[in-house]
Every structure is written in C-alpha cells, then in structure tokens.
Amino acid sequence: MSVESNLNVVEELHWYTQVIDTMDVGIFVLDLEFNVMAWNRFMQSYSGIPSSDILHKPLFSVCTDLPQAWMEAKCNATISLGTQGFSSWEDRAYIFEFQNFSPASRGLELMHQNMVITPLSSLSGQVSHLCVMISDVSDTAQNKMLLNESNRKLEHKSRIDGLTGLLNRACWEQSLIKECRRLKVDDERVSTLVIFDIDFFKRVNDTYGHSIGDEVIRHTAQLAEKTSRESDFVGRYGGEEFAVLLPNTGHEQALYFAERLRKRIAESQIKTAQGTINYTISLGVCEFNRTQIETATQWIEAADTALYKSKDNGRNLTTVYSLAL
Structure with a gap:
C-alpha cells in the first residue's frame, strides 16, 4: 500500500473518530474478551475515565460497578445470534452509574439509559467486536414515570x-x-x-x-x-x-x-x-x-x-x- 493510501486511511479513521466523539451518546467498542477498543468522549465525560486509562483493558476490571453477569449475557447473545441486542430503561434503569445533569429530569439522580449492542464483523464475516451505544433517556423516563404516576392516581381516584x-x-x-x-x-x-x-x-x-x-x-x-x-x-x-x-x-x-x-x-x-x-x-x-x-x-x-x-x-x-x- 502506498504512503498516500496509508495517509488516506489514517485521515478517514480520524474523521470517524471525530464523528463518534461529537455524538451525544456513549459509544465504546469491545473485543470478544470484553477488552475496550474504543471509548468516545461521551463515555469519558460521564464516567470520568479517560480513554488512555481504559483502552485495551478489560471493561469490567476498570468499570467495577457494572452488572457484569447481566451484561456479559447480553453481549454473548448478540455474538451468538449475530443480531443487535437491546436494553430499555424500563427493564433496567441504567447500566452505568452516570450522574443525571439534565434540568428537565431533576428528580432522577442517575442517568436513565437505553443500550444497543451491535455485532461488528471482520473481513471473514465472523463477529469480532461489539459496538455498544448508551443513550441518555432521562427526560423521557421522567416524563413516562410522571405520566404513570398521574394515571395511577386517577385510576385510584376513580375507584x-x-x-x-x-x-x-x-x-x-x-x-x-x-x-x-x-x-x-x-x-x-x-x-x-x-x-x-x-x-x-x-x-x-x-x-x-x-x-x-x-x-x-x-x-x-x-x-x-x-x-x-x-x-x-x-x-x-x-x-x-x-x-x-x-x-x-x-x-x-x-x-x-x-x-x-x-x-x-x-x-x-x-x-x-x-x-x-x-x-x-x-x-x-x-x-x-x-x-x-x-x-x-x-x-x-x-x-x-x-x-x-x-x-x-x-x-x-x-x-x-x-x-x-
């Protein structure tokens, strides 16, 4: 591969990194041993862990408060099936214990999260990595909980x-x-x-x-x-x-x-x-x-x-x- 081609690849990877870092969701990539291969700015900001402290290290060794058994089961199911895995805040309120800073959902101390796990395949077609996306849905969760509480009170009042x-x-x-x-x-x-x-x-x-x-x-x-x-x-x-x-x-x-x-x-x-x-x-x-x-x-x-x-x-x-x- 020519020097120019190498530069183009590096530049393209640089663009991808910038895109991932500017997204308002948490994105990180794991290999099949659950080592962290990518850790975007969102994850760095909310976890307080810079990428230099977690890249190429086991996720669960660095983030010790994660529900390891549950998350490993989710990841392994995604690897086995080769399809996306999901977790909603309604099933599990949060995966990472991130503080909630949204003014619209002040009643929630911790950020409520949805998680999507996407299998990434190598050139051979085999799943080699997992891309995990963490979305902050605290505002939606707060609104849903307030609505549910209002409905509960109305239902109680009607009885x-x-x-x-x-x-x-x-x-x-x-x-x-x-x-x-x-x-x-x-x-x-x-x-x-x-x-x-x-x-x-x-x-x-x-x-x-x-x-x-x-x-x-x-x-x-x-x-x-x-x-x-x-x-x-x-x-x-x-x-x-x-x-x-x-x-x-x-x-x-x-x-x-x-x-x-x-x-x-x-x-x-x-x-x-x-x-x-x-x-x-x-x-x-x-x-x-x-x-x-x-x-x-x-x-x-x-x-x-x-x-x-x-x-x-x-x-x-x-x-x-x-x-x-």
Whole structure:
C-alpha cells in the first residue's frame, strides 16, 4: 500500500473518530474478551475515565460497578445470534452509574439509559467486536414515570370514595357483579352480603352540622375496615349507607362480623366541641342463594330487605334475610 493510501486511511479513521466523539451518546467498542477498543468522549465525560486509562483493558476490571453477569449475557447473545441486542430503561434503569445533569429530569439522580449492542464483523464475516451505544433517556423516563404516576392516581381516584377512602359505589358494585358470576358457576362457593346504614343520621346533621356528619361517616368507615378482612370488599354505597361483600363466607360467619361491627360502633364515641356523639347502625345480611337470587341487583335488594327489617324492629339490630321477611 502506498504512503498516500496509508495517509488516506489514517485521515478517514480520524474523521470517524471525530464523528463518534461529537455524538451525544456513549459509544465504546469491545473485543470478544470484553477488552475496550474504543471509548468516545461521551463515555469519558460521564464516567470520568479517560480513554488512555481504559483502552485495551478489560471493561469490567476498570468499570467495577457494572452488572457484569447481566451484561456479559447480553453481549454473548448478540455474538451468538449475530443480531443487535437491546436494553430499555424500563427493564433496567441504567447500566452505568452516570450522574443525571439534565434540568428537565431533576428528580432522577442517575442517568436513565437505553443500550444497543451491535455485532461488528471482520473481513471473514465472523463477529469480532461489539459496538455498544448508551443513550441518555432521562427526560423521557421522567416524563413516562410522571405520566404513570398521574394515571395511577386517577385510576385510584376513580375507584375510591373521597370522603371515606373506601371503594366507591361503582367500583364496589363491579366487585359484587364479578362475585355473583363466580357463585353462579361454582356450586361449592358461598359468599354473603352485608348492608348497613347509620341510624338517625339526619338528626346528627341537623344537630351538629354537615362537617360533624362527615366525621361520623368517616368514623364508621374506619371501624368497618378494621372489622373486615383483607379479602372483603368494603364500600360506601351512598350517603350514610355502606356495603360489605364477604367472599367465601356463609351467613353465620357474616352475622358474627355484622354483630361485631354493630357493637363496636355502639360502644364508640365521637367527641366534638358541641359534645360527645354516640350513635348506632342497623344491618341486613344476605347469603347468596342460587335458587332465589340471579343477579347482583336482586342480591342487594334482598340484603336491603333485611336492613329495613332491622329498622322496623327498632334499629341497632342485625337481620339475616329469609323469604319470610
């Protein structure tokens, strides 16, 4: 090869080096033993390791904080398949522990990264090196996480009653409908519905005001949650009325739950500037009966019938539904 040809090759390599160094992504090249053969300016700036300290040295000996086993597996898969390998920040937030300096994603301490591994072939066609590209996607990651958090809060808000923190009526009814379907296809499954409301609640509002009325509702919700199990569905059905779905529970166990809740509330007190409030609840209990109930609406109506029987009999009572009511 002539001197002129050699100069042309050197000049061409110089251009390539300049191009790689000016790119706003991290680029480095590894041989098949994971020795570093190229290390661009981006990698030097963010890692604090100049190319003179890493070229022709094992990557994992110099960058000791890398996930070595994971990265070797990624690289070996690229070598075996001869196709590009990828890693997204959503799978692994970062590969290199680079500080994040982007003002648009200040909430992230470390740079979030995407990685692309490209196999490089020799003249023989065999993979001889790997080009690894590290992209800073911190801004995208921050925006995606903020959006996901907003969506999570909206989804939570759409399911939860704002005053009590219980399931709202729409969400609770969906749970009841799903349970009703399960009961209709599983003859051995048993579940019970408990509906209750606060006795003389209008009198509380008229005497103490709506803010105290809200406090009574919140207090009732808290005791209902404390008395129920994690597997139960406790919801605010509307106003001062509440509903509890007890899956895998017969009417006897449900009656025990209802009586325990009724006594807890009757024994509790709410202290206000206008005095201490004592109050009670009335409850209706209805176990799902396949011969009498076909829909969630009918189940609610049956439990309501039992609730109103408790009201008719003097309040502060629990009534279990039967056809005789």
